[in-house]
Amino acid sequence: MVRRLKSIEDTAAKNAASIDVSKIVKGVIDEVRANGDAAVRQYSQQFDQWSPPSFKLSQQQIDEIIASVDPQIIADIKEVQLNVRRFAEAQKESLREFELEIQPGVFLGQKNNPIAKVGCYIPGGRYPLLASAHMTILTAKVAGVPHVIACTPPIAGQLPAASISAMHLAGADEILILGGVQAIAAMAVGTETVAKVDFLAGPGNAFVAEAKRQMFGQCGIDLFAGPTEVLVVADEHADPYMCAVDLLSQCEHGPDTPAQLITNSEKVGQETIRCIDELLKVLPTAPVASVSWKALGEVIIGDSMDEVYQIADEYASEHVQILTQNPREALTKMTNYGAIFLGKNTCVSYGDKVCAPSSFFSETTSD
Structure with missing residues (x-):
């Protein structure tokens, strides 16, 4: 049975800007x-x-x-x-040009023109x-x-x-x-x-x-x-402080950033909420991050990791971070995401800003 330790505020969806x-x-x-x-x-x-x-x-x-x-x-x-x-x-090399004769005298091909x-x-x-x-x-x-x-x-x-x-x-x-x-x-x-x-x-x-x-x-x-999105999948072995930091590192992008933690451990969920509350007292980005977390942050508990992965796939988030004992399992359990980050040393901000795969000229799923 799915339980929610924190839900989106009822008013969040109604807070559309009055400016035309x-x-x-x-x-x-x-x-x-x-x-x-x-x-x-x-x-x-x-x-x-x-x-x-x-x-x-x-x-x-x-x-x-x-x-x-x-x-x-x-x-x-x-x-x-x-x-x-x-x-x-x-990526460019993977988009190869080709030409083939699909029927006698009928030639089709693909050419990449910048x-x-x-x-x-x-x-x-x-x-x-x-x-x-x-x-x-x-x-x-x-x-x-x-x-x-x-x-x-x-x-x-x-x-x-x-x-x-x-x-x-x-x-x-x-x-x-x-x-x-x-x-x-x-x-x-x-x-x-x-x-x-x-x-x-x-x-x-x-x-x-x-x-x-x-x-x-x-x-x-x-x-x-639209606004950036982040979803963290965590099991009972995950570090709540790390979950909190990685969620807030995306929340600071703007006041309209959805952020979800989905876990099979109520303890990890509760501790993550506590860590976020403490971090928002000291982070210089708190004036922005706190708005997103308060209005659009969610903490969801599933009964099993299979249920956790199923819930996460339903969200189809732009950025999914896997903080579990066996992070590569997510590659077979999940299909709906923009980019997936496997393991505790692959926070979304590092993957987006340093590793390389996140690009606006690419719709490729990356890990």
Whole structure:
């Protein structure tokens, strides 16, 4: 029998924003379509208080910014991007071209043609998500895309140096310090100074996601992205503190992050809740993570691990972490997930940001 130690708040599903996101986004896109650079500058000033002489960084500016970044951060970026490149190259190799004669005189085939021009959006907001540069820009270049335009917003009026470094090292051909709907609209419809792209990739807030949705059909997009998701499967041997940390490491992404722990052990469930409560007293990301956990966090107890796996498969979460004595068992017990992370040394944040498989140019299940 399934028991719930913590459930989603009844009000969580009703807390839709009162702001008409669709209407606001349409207005910005229409203005950019009609007035080009002038509209982009107007909205950048309005939303980000940002109106430099040029949104596009020169090579000299990029060099100076990279020189200002801690060498260890640059080394870390390069190491991660090496992993991403290797995995992306292996993925590309698996998509082989072929031609066959299925009937006498009837030839069919498959050919991989890179997209000519791609626009990549690298979010800023509360925390710079420079890993998005690896996931979008670098994978596009591995795929053979000849020209990548990359946009990222300023953060509190400052240049996001680490993100810019990652964007350059990933291979961006143009880097624009430009955020929000105005960045998506500029790349999607084209302006006097921003070339129109054929494809948009990268995550963002509700406004960015809606802008991509509205541009779908006029240019390609990677996917309709929603909030990140995390689901931890744990048995009675799991460390509750580790369960708590790994759940909160995704909850900090935003106030609308679903997070579930599914276990066969009531003790692990109760201790995980206790650890989360303690961590939320000290974590610097608690103001965001606590909102998600309170509204969208769940702790579910199954009678057996078979039942636990069944429940987890029903959720079909974006990220599934397996904290059990035999983690590889999940590969035969589960089929519904975006990415699966096996064992205590494969937290979702490490797998997403360092190991390499998580990419917006890949729908491949990875472990």
